[in-house]
Amino acid sequence: MAMDLARMGGKIADTIVDGVTFTIIVVRLAAASTAMLALSEAVRGAFKYVEGCAKSVDHLADTASGLNVDPAVVSAHQDAATVMRGVLADAEDLSTEAAEMASDFRTAKDEHEADYGPVHEAMTNKPGQIADRTYYSNR
Secondary structure (H helix, E strand, O other), rough: OHHHHHHHHHHHHHHHHHHHHHHHHHHHHHHHHHHHHHHHHHHHHHHHHHHHHHHHHEEEEEHHOOOOOOOOHHHHHHHHHHHHHHHHHHHHHHHHHHHHHHHHHHHHHHHHHHHHHHHHHHHHOOOOOOOHHHHHHOO
């Protein structure tokens, strides 16, 4: 009798561990999706800021040129604006990639829940004894 209770306790503990593992995976995938989406938005915000800076520096270069400022100074401003615009394509690519990764993490979470959620639910709510986990490992 004591051996049966010990075995049953082990099975219950295994089921609890499996349930916790399932929940942790779902939470981590959701968190990864949220983090990647936040990164995408942060990069987009930086993109807009740098784009605005490039326009402002272009305006300063035009103003300086109109005021007959040394051509080297005007050229330096134009070069700075060109460099700023040069990173915009990379920033846009990074933002798009992060948004795609967020979607991939969300899909992985949804598919994990679809694949293992019903099993988790059935095991959690199963009346009676739970079979030894080795029984399920070959399925």
